[in-house]
Amino acid sequence: MHNKLSKSHITAYICIAFGAVIMLAPFYFMFVYATHDNSSILSVPPPMFFGDALAENFAILIERLPYFWHNLGLSFFVAIAVTIANLLLCSMAGYAFAIFEFRFKEVLFAMVMATLMLPPFLGMIPTTMIMSAIGWMNDPKALIIPAACGAMGIFLMRQYISSAIPRELVEAARMDGCSEFGIYWRVIVPLITPAVGTLGLITFIGSWNNFMQPLVVMNDMKMFTIPLALRALQGTGQVPWGAISAGAAIAVLPLLILFIITSRQLIAGLTAGAVKG
Amino acid sequence: MAQVTFKNLQKRYGQTEVVKSFDLEIKDGEFVVLLGPSGCGKSTTLRMLAGLEEISGGEIYIGDTLVNDLHPIERNIAMVFQSYALYPHMTVRENIAFSLKIGRVDKALIEERVKYASDMLELTPLLDRKPKALSGGQRQRVAMGRAMVRTPEVFLFDEPLSNLDAKLRGQMRAEIKALHQKLGTTTIYVTHDQVEAMTLADRIVILNGGIIEQIGTPKQIFEKPNNRFVASFIGSPEMNQLSAELTSSQQIALGNQSISTKAQFSCSETHCNFGIRPSDLHLQESSVDAPTVHSLEALLNSQELLGSTYHLHCTIGDDRFVAEVATSEHLNTKEGETLRLYFDEDRMHLFDHQDKVILAQA
Numbered sequence: 329m330h331n332k333l334s335k336s337h338i339t340a341y342i343c344i345a346f347g348a349v350i351m352l353a354p355f356y357f358m359f360v361y362a363t364h365d366n367s368s369i370l371s372v373p374p375p376m377f378f379g380d381a382l383a384e385n386f387a388i389l390i391e392r393l394p395y396f397w398h399n400l401g402l403s404f405f406v407a408i409a410v411t412i413a414n415l416l417l418c419s420m421a422g423y424a425f426a427i428f429e430f431r432f433k434e435v436l437f438a439m440v441m442a443t444l445m446l447p448p449f450l451g452m453i454p455t456t457m458i459m460s461a462i463g464w465m466n467d468p469k470a471l472i473i474p475a476a477c478g479a480m481g482i483f484l485m486r487q488y489i490s491s492a493i494p495r496e497l498v499e500a501a502r503m504d505g506c507s508e509f510g511i512y513w514r515v516i517v518p519l520i521t522p523a524v525g526t527l528g529l530i531t532f533i534g535s536w537n538n539f540m541q542p543l544v545v546m547n548d549m550k551m552f553t554i555p556l557a558l559r560a561l562q563g564t565g566q567v568p569w570g571a572i573s574a575g576a577a578i579a580v581l582p583l584l585i586l587f588i589i590t591s592r593q594l595i596a597g598l599t600a601g602a603v604k605g
Numbered sequence: 606m607a608q609v610t611f612k613n614l615q616k617r618y619g620q621t622e623v624v625k626s627f628d629l630e631i632k633d634g635e636f637v638v639l640l641g642p643s644g645c646g647k648s649t650t651l652r653m654l655a656g657l658e659e660i661s662g663g664e665i666y667i668g669d670t671l672v673n674d675l676h677p678i679e680r681n682i683a684m685v686f687q688s689y690a691l692y693p694h695m696t697v698r699e700n701i702a703f704s705l706k707i708g709r710v711d712k713a714l715i716e717e718r719v720k721y722a723s724d725m726l727e728l729t730p731l732l733d734r735k736p737k738a739l740s741g742g743q744r745q746r747v748a749m750g751r752a753m754v755r756t757p758e759v760f761l762f763d764e765p766l767s768n769l770d771a772k773l774r775g776q777m778r779a780e781i782k783a784l785h786q787k788l789g790t791t792t793i794y795v796t797h798d799q800v801e802a803m804t805l806a807d808r809i810v811i812l813n814g815g816i817i818e819q820i821g822t823p824k825q826i827f828e829k830p831n832n833r834f835v836a837s838f839i840g841s842p843e844m845n846q847l848s849a850e851l852t853s854s855q856q857i858a859l860g861n862q863s864i865s866t867k868a869q870f871s872c873s874e875t876h877c878n879f880g881i882r883p884s885d886l887h888l889q890e891s892s893v894d895a896p897t898v899h900s901l902e903a904l905l906n907s908q909e910l911l912g913s914t915y916h917l918h919c920t921i922g923d924d925r926f927v928a929e930v931a932t933s934e935h936l937n938t939k940e941g942e943t944l945r946l947y948f949d950e951d952r953m954h955l956f957d958h959q960d961k962v963i964l965a966q967a
Contacts, residue, residue, distance in 0.1 A: 499657050500690035504704035504751075505678035518694040 358580070361573035369569045385570040392561055392571065395550045399557040400578070406471045406553060407535040413476035414531045415524055421477065422485025423516050427498055437486075443479045449540070456544045470545040471553070475535060481527050488523035489516065529590055533583055554579040607668035607758040607791060608633045609654065615662035616649050616815075623649050625815040627663070636785050636792045638802040641812035642838070647795045650812075651761050654793065655684050667758060683752035684761040687768065689744045691736040691751075697723075698732040701750045722750040725787070726780075742773045749784065760785075762794040766801060778804055799839050803827070811835050833878065833960035842883050842916065844954070845926035849879040851955070851963075859901060860922035866950055867897045868965035872957050880954035883916070886928035886946045888936055895949035903928075905944050919944070 361369050364379040390396055424430075425437050455474050464470040493516060501511045517524070539555045546552055552560065558575045561568060614627035624646040631637050639647040652658040654665055656677035665672050672680045683704075691700050699706075701722055705715045723729045726746040736744055745765060752760060762781070766774045782805055785792050796802055802809050803823045811818040811826065811834075819831040830836035836844045850858040854869045859879060887893050890900070903919035903926075915935050917928040928946055938944050955963040 494688055494690065496686045496688050496690040497692065499655075500684070500686060500751075501692075501703075502657065503655060503677045503682070503684050504755075505707045510707065515692060 355580070358573050358576050361570055362577045363570075365570050366566065366568060381570055382574065385568070385574040388568045388571040389561075389575050392568065393549075393557050393575070395552070396557065396575065398550060399552050399554055402468060402551065403536060403554040403579075404582070406468050407532050409468070409472045410475045410535040411528050411532045413472065414478065414481050415528055417477035418481030418527060419485045419489075419517065419520060419524060420512060421482045422487075423489055423512055425482065425486040426489035426493070427495065440479045440482055444483075452540060452544060455541070459545050465545055466548045466551045468551070471535075471538070471541060475538075475541070478531075481531065484527055485520070485523055488520055492523075493519055525590060529586065532586065536579075536583060608635075608666075609759055609791060609793065610666040611650070611654075611663065612666070613663040614650065614653065614660065614665060616646065616653060616658065617661040623815050624653070627815075627817060629810060629817070629820065631791060631793065634789045634791055636794065636805060636807045638794045638796060638806035638809050639812060640796060640799065640802040640809050640838075641818075643797060645812040646815040647797075647812050648763055651684075651763055651793060651795045654680075654759075655682060655761055656680055680759075681755075681757050682759040682761060683755050683757040684763065685745075685748045685752050685765045687764040689736075689748040689765075689768075691744060691747055693736055696733050696735055697728060697739070697747050697750075700736065700747055701728075701754055704751070704755050718754040718756075719750075722753045725753070725784070726750050741769050742777060745769065745777055746780070749781070753784075753788070758791065760790050760792040762792065762796075764796055765794075766796070767798070774801075781805060799841070803839075811838065813838075829962075830954065831962055833880070833956045836880050836954060836956070836962075840882055842927050842929065844880045844882050845886075846956070847879045847881075847921060847924040847926060849877050849955070851875050851877050857955070860924075862901055862921070864899045864901075866899075866965070868950065870955055870963050870965055872955075872963050874958050876958060877963060878956040878960075880956060881926075881948055881952060883927045883929035885948050885952040886930065887948065888928075888930050888934050888938075888944065888946065890947045892931075892934055893947045893949050895951060897950040898947055899950055899953075900945050900947045902943055902945055905938055905940055905942055907940055908938075917944070919946070 357374075360375060360378055362385055363382045364375050365381045365384060368375055368379060368381070393399065421440075425433065425440075459465055459467075459470040459474075464473075497515060497519075498511055501515045506514060537555060538553070539559070542553045542556045543559075546556060549557070549560065554575075558572055558579065561572050561575070609629075609631040611627050611629045614624060615622070616624040627646075627650060629637075639650060641647050649658060653660050654667075654672075656672070656675060656679075660673055667680055667682070692703065695703065698719060701719050702715050705718060710718075719732075720729075723732055726749060728743070728746055728750055731739060731743060731747075736747065739747065748765070765781070766777055769777060778801060781794075785805075794801075794805060806823055808820060809823055809826050810820050813834050819826060819835045821829070826835060827839055830839065830844075833846065837846065847859055851870060851872050852858050852863070852875065854871055855866050857864045857866065857870075857877075857879060890898055901921060903921050905917055905919055906925075907918045909916040909918075910932070913932055914929050915932060917930060917938075919926055919928060936944070955965075957963050
């Protein structure tokens with residue numbers, strides 16, 4: 329019995345280790361290539377360990393992308409704005425769907441959920457046309473406002489609130505004299521922090537990595553977000569792989585730090601709704 | 606403090622009528638218990654009074670004010686919920702003070718009221734704890750404290766003891782009673798537990814299927830039930846009901862036995878139901894302290910010793926019933942034997958074919 333158990337343990341560890349290597353290898357090579365010049369990267373076999381061309385790669389990066397720091401800042405601004413907007417709007421909508429009774433509630437919720445069925449690319453062209461019509465092209469608003477609230481966020485919040493917040497708590501707050509917004513702000517929000525944390529992380533990462541929407545609404549290089557800016561390096565002439573890797577490493581760093589700080593909460597939040605009675 | 610008046614109160618969910626024409630006047634400072642089986646509309650009535658449920662018809666007054674369309678806070682009432690509904694992220698102190706804080710009450714006054722409530726409910730050492738670090742009874746007391754500090758005109762309790770174990774329930778019952786005596790606030794209490802109703806209430810309102818079956822003091826409800834539902838709902842073991850014939854205004858036939866009553870009964874049909882509480886049946890004639898004693902012969906099927914009493918499970922014809930007799934009175938009768946049971950005429954009840962009580966005419 330003991331033998332069998334440890335055997336299955338070993339198999340599991342091997343599988344997990346294999347998966348980890350596959351997942352981590354691109355990250356590792358991104359950091360390695362950030363320290364090598366192009367000729368070294370393109371040699372066969374490619375370099376496996378860290379080199380000494382990091383400063384040189386940075387110089388190329390800044391030279392080719394004069395607005396790199398602006399792009400990075402813009403990415404931050406957009407991601408933070410989108411995250412705050414999502415947390416507020418999705419939690420309010422989720423709260424309403426979970427607690428209130430109103431006409432057409434089921435139909436409205438079905439409509440919200442139905443938006444998940446649409447491929448994101450389908451909405452891209454109409455969104456872009458609207459942005460163009462209202463003069464928001466090359467404006468961060470065009471990245472923030474359309475992404476300010478999403479079906480996935482509403483769904484996550486609704487599920488969490490309906491499983492974690494007893495209706496009597498809302499009624500008690502109402503009897504205590506809270507306004508409807510007061511109930512949301514003073515009672516609901518403090519109790520849904522795990523879900524807020526999870527949604528915040530998912531939204532921030534999604535916005536940070538978003539490539540397609542900036543691609544169609546941002547034409548001015550100064551207004552590029554980081555993924556777009558790095559992609560622009562591959563545009564013409566010789567592709568500076570070392571510089572791209574250095575830029576990608578910088579772009580990934582905030583996410584890595586964020587993830588290391590909050591991974592425990594992220595995982596707890598993703599499973600919490602499922603096990604609460 | 607205030608009186609509460611319900612006038613023709615109704616609640617419908619679509620086609621389903623949950624509360625039908627509810628009329629009740631509750632006096633200032635009175636403790637009224639709404640009692641009934643689950644689904645009888647008692648909680649819905651309470652929630653309509655609290656303002657948590659819309660009213661489909663009728664009127665509710667608190668004092669002289671019509672409150673139908675008032676927000677819960679404007680009704681000046683406080684409610685203790687079945688699940689206590691304490692805010693998990695706040696300490697006991699914050700929970701108790703929450704409504705005052707929302708109402709922008711002066712800080713010093715909040716402090717004073719919290720102290721008053723926590724002293725009265727023995728919560729002072731727990732003020733800085735969160736609800737999850739409290740026992741069920743302590744949580745219950747915090748919920749009461751939260752209701753108390755608002756000095757409401759009416760207290761509402763919605764099955765507040767049903768999450769507690771039996772021992773704690775008894776203790777909390779006494780505390781609620783003591784609190785009511787101290788504060789004298791009009792209180793409406795919803796429960797399905799007849800013991801809570803009997804021990805706490807000044808008046809009990811028995812509800813069934815959305816209508817009031819009877820309103821009365823615990824003694825009236827127990828001794829003079831209006832109908833078969835009330836008779837069987839109150840009392841444990843429940844009242845025995847045997848089919849009978851009213852052969853004349855003073856003659857009742859139970860199987861082949863007949864009872865000649867002193868009082869006169871009148872009913873349009875001869876068929877009726879004879880009711881008697883198990884504790885009103887005795888094995889010795891001398892145990893019945895009454896001017897008019899009757900007796901019945903019954904077959905003993907089985908018996909259970911409960912300590913100070915015996916439950917004798919008997920039959921007369923096809924009807925089964927239970928007699929609860931003191932152990933000291935027990936005559937060592939064996940199963941299968943016939944025994945004679947004595948009772949006071951004043952303790953028997955007759956119900957007509959509509960299950961309404963047939964009153965005796967002296």
